[in-house]
Amino acid sequence: MPRTKKPVRxxxxxxxxxxxxxxxxxxxxxxxxxxxxxxxxxxxxxxxVVHHAVADPRxxxxxxxxxxxxxxxxxxxxxxxxxxxxxxxxxPPAFAEGSGRVVDHTFxxxxxHPSEPGTWYAGTSPQGLFRSVDGGTTWEGVAGFNQHxxxxxxxxxxxxxxxxxxxxxxxxxxxxxxxxxxISMSSGGTFESTDAGADWRPLNAGVRADFxxxxxxxxxxxxxxxxxxxxxxxxLYQQNHCGIFRIDRxxxxxxxxxxxxxxxxxxxxxPMVVHPRDPETLWVFPMDxxxxxxxTSPGGRPAVYRSxxxxxxxxxxxxxxxxxxxxxxxxxxxxxxxARDPAGLYFGTTSGEVWGSRDEGRTFRCLARxxxxxxxxxxx
Amino acid sequence: MxxxxxxxxxxxxxxxEVYVAVxxxxxxxxxxxxxxxxxxxxxxxxxxxxxxxxxxxxxPHIKLFIDQALTRDLRASIPSGATVxxxxxxxxx
Numbered sequence: 320m321p322r323t324k325k326p327v328r329x330x331x332x333x334x335x336x337x338x339x340x341x342x343x344x345x346x347x348x349x350x351x352x353x354x355x356x357x358x359x360x361x362x363x364x365x366x367x368v369v370h371h372a373v374a375d376p377r378x379x380x381x382x383x384x385x386x387x388x389x390x391x392x393x394x395x396x397x398x399x400x401x402x403x404x405x406x407x408x409x410x411p412p413a414f415a416e417g418s419g420r421v422v423d424h425t426f427x428x429x430x431x432h433p434s435e436p437g438t439w440y441a442g443t444s445p446q447g448l449f450r451s452v453d454g455g456t457t458w459e460g461v462a463g464f465n466q467h468x469x470x471x472x473x474x475x476x477x478x479x480x481x482x483x484x485x486x487x488x489x490x491x492x493x494x495x496x497x498x499x500x501x502i503s504m505s506s507g508g509t510f511e512s513t514d515a516g517a518d519w520r521p522l523n524a525g526v527r528a529d530f531x532x533x534x535x536x537x538x539x540x541x542x543x544x545x546x547x548x549x550x551x552x553x554x555l556y557q558q559n560h561c562g563i564f565r566i567d568r569x570x571x572x573x574x575x576x577x578x579x580x581x582x583x584x585x586x587x588x589x590p591m592v593v594h595p596r597d598p599e600t601l602w603v604f605p606m607d608x609x610x611x612x613x614x615t616s617p618g619g620r621p622a623v624y625r626s627x628x629x630x631x632x633x634x635x636x637x638x639x640x641x642x643x644x645x646x647x648x649x650x651x652x653x654x655x656x657x658a659r660d661p662a663g664l665y666f667g668t669t670s671g672e673v674w675g676s677r678d679e680g681r682t683f684r685c686l687a688r689x690x691x692x693x694x695x696x697x698x699x
Numbered sequence: 700m701x702x703x704x705x706x707x708x709x710x711x712x713x714x715x716e717v718y719v720a721v722x723x724x725x726x727x728x729x730x731x732x733x734x735x736x737x738x739x740x741x742x743x744x745x746x747x748x749x750x751x752x753x754x755x756x757x758x759p760h761i762k763l764f765i766d767q768a769l770t771r772d773l774r775a776s777i778p779s780g781a782t783v784x785x786x787x788x789x790x791x792x
Contacts, residue, residue, distance in 0.1 A: 366707075390707045390760045390787035391749035407745045413753035421752040 335657050337665055338382070338402075338699040339673060340369040343691035345384055347402065347699060354663055354677040357686045363405070364396070371652055373428040374401070374699040377436055382699065383455045385425035385441070393424045395441070397455040402699065410457040412441045412449035414465065422447060427652070429490035432497030442487030446474045446504045448516065463517040464502070464510075473507050473521070473538050481505045481541075488651065489545035493552050501545065501555065508540035509557065525573035527561040534561075544591040544651040548598035548629075556601050556630070558591040558651070563603060565630050576630025580605065584617050584624070584635075590654035594679075595662050599629045602636075602656075602680060604649040604666060615646040623664065623680050639683035640674065647672070652695035667693030700735055700777065705787040708750075711743035721777075732763055733773035735783050750785065762786040 335354055339346040339361070346361030367386040375381035382402050387393040395408040414420035422443045431438025431450075441449040441458060448461040464470065474485065486505050493499035498515040501522070508523040521538040528540045541560035548554035553568040556576075563577030563586050577586030587608025594600035602625050607613045616622070622637035647668035654666035664676040664683075671690035676683045700721050704712045719738040721730040740747035750761045757763060757771045764770070764784040765777050777783065 388707055389789040389791075390705075390758070392752060392758050394745065394749065409744065411745075411748065413748070416753055416755070419754060421754055421756075 332379075332658075335659065335663065336374075336699040337655070337673070338372040338374060338695070338697045339667055339687075339690065339693055340372045340384065340652070340695035340697075341667075341671070341691040341693050342368050345369045345372050345386075346687075346690060348673060348686055352659065354657075354659070354675070357675070359687050363402070368424065369694065370424055370426050371428045371695045371697070372699075373430065373697050375430050375439075377430060377433055381454055383428050383439060385428055387424050393422050393443075395425055395428075395455055395458070399454075408451075408456055408458065412443055412447065412458040412460075414447060415460060418465075420445065420447070423484050425449075426486045427488040427490055429492065432492050432494070435497055438497075440490040440492070440500075442490055442502065444484035444486045446470075446485050446487040446507060448487055448490070448502060450516070461516040463512065463514075464519055467519060473510070474504060475506055475539065489542065491545065491547055491552075491555070494547075495552060503542040503545045503557075505543060505560070506539060506541045508536075508538040509542050509545055509555075510538075522566075522571065523573070524571055525566075525575070526557070526559055526564055527575070529561045543589045546591050546593045546601075548601075549593050549596050551598035554598055554629075556591050556593060558588050558603055560587065560608075562586045563588075563591075563630060576626070577603075579631065580624060580633050581635075584622075585609065588649075589651035590649055590666070591651075592654050592656050592664065595656055595658040596660075597627070600625065600627050600679075601630065602626075602654070602664060604654055606648040615648055619644050619646050621645050621647065621668075623666070623683075625680050636676075636680040637683075638681060639676075646670075650694055652697070653693050655696050655698055657698055665696050667696040669693070700730065700738070701782045702735065702739065703782060703784040705785055707787045708746060708785065711746040711749075717742070729776045729778065731773065732765065732770060732775045732777060732783070735777060736773065760787060760789040762788050 337348040344362035344365040350357045370385045372384040382398040384396045394411040396405040398405045427442035429440045437454045439451045448464040449458045451458045489503040491501040500512045503509045510519045511522045512519045543558045545557045557564040564573040566573045580586045584605045588605045592602040607617045624633045647670040649666045657663035661679045664680045673687040674683045675686045721734045721738045
């Protein structure tokens with residue numbers, strides 16, 4: 320077993336807070352535990368493109384925000400007082416000098432294992448993996464990935480990326496073992512390491528890649544978001560460009576679970592959200608992936624789809640959401656659940672609205688509007 | 700060395716114009732743009748990386764002037780008495 324340090328005990332929650340990372344800055348939405356009255360605060364970093372802001376569940380004080388501006392290069396800001404004040408990283412994620420690669424932006428932030436209180440991971444665009452062991456102050460490339468002999472083949476070229484640049488995301492740390500990691504890339508696929516990132520192997524069998532000449536490739540897939548099932552890290556759920564999938568390790572093969580979605584809605588989307596306690600419950604937010612990929616709510620009628628049986632069946636949840644002419648959608652980091660009972664479900668839209676449910680998606684109401692394009696919603 | 704700083708970088712300097720001391724190694728070796736940016740980063744940590752990427756290239760929407768002359772060469776010499784001006788140039792929403 321790996322040597323571990325004593326985990327920091329989290330502070331008991333007295334409120335529910337959401338961190339809203341947007342194209343123009345960072346906002347917060349806060350309510351009491353009843354989740355009935357929400358208060359919007361911000362902006363911080365006005366004018367910065369904030370791709371992700373994440374609170375550290377290990378201490379409930381530390382927060383990191385990945386930011387850049389149109390003019391200025393990418394950086395990471397760190398708060399040690401739950402977002403009141405921020406300080407820039409002394410050494411933000413950057414590729415090795417001489418590698419020829421340049422980080423355009425840090426896209427994904429993930430706290431490390433509870434036994435490693437200062438450890439964080441960052442995924443960048445273009446695809447790079449970085450680690451900090453000092454709480455986000457200095458970042459080093461994970462050489463086992465960034466310099467892997469197959470990295471270039473796995474990641475593809477500039478033409479293989481998503482419209483806003485190829486991304487490394489969905490960094491998952493096995494709660495049982497800090498050395499067991501998963502990452503996913505758009506494009507590239509999902510990869511696994513069992514030695515803290517020293518080496519990696521593709522984990523994409525069973526996932527389709529319809530946009531490739533050979534849809535059953537070893538890598539080159541387009542996972543949009545991958546999450547552990549609650550309390551059950553041998554199960555992963557994946558929202559992919561080409562469907563919704565589930566894997567139950569030690570199996571190495573993903574199983575399609577999006578084929579039971581209504582045909583008129585389809586199985587394309589970006590977010591994947593899991594229930595805080597029930598490993599069989601998950602939510603997706605479908606978008607229109609037909610024809611030229613409008614990337615809007617299908618038919619202008621947004622809805623969340625929930626499965627309570629591990630993806631065998633799906634139920635539409637749209638009570639309170641607009642019924643017609645609502646063409647926004649939800650990006651991969653912009654939907655999340657809280658840990659309350661019943662769980663709250665929240666998402667931020669490309670048109671700057673935040674919608675929330677305090678009854679696990681049965682009913683929604685708009686919590687904020689008129690914000691910039693929302694990139695990420697995380698519990699804070 | 701006088702350096703004019705654009706608004707996107709004034710969160711570092713607090714001012715639109717700053718003076719930085721650039722070490723002169725020898726009389727025949729005048730300060731360079733790279734030396735000025737290093738001196739700026741010494742006084743205002745983190746500032747250089749927002750302008751210069753990890754491969755030592757000026758980021759796309761940053762422009763560096765020595766008096767009236769635009770340069771993207773960090774080896775460019777800076778004459779005595781010259782002003783360095785940093786411009787953050789970007790259009791669109």
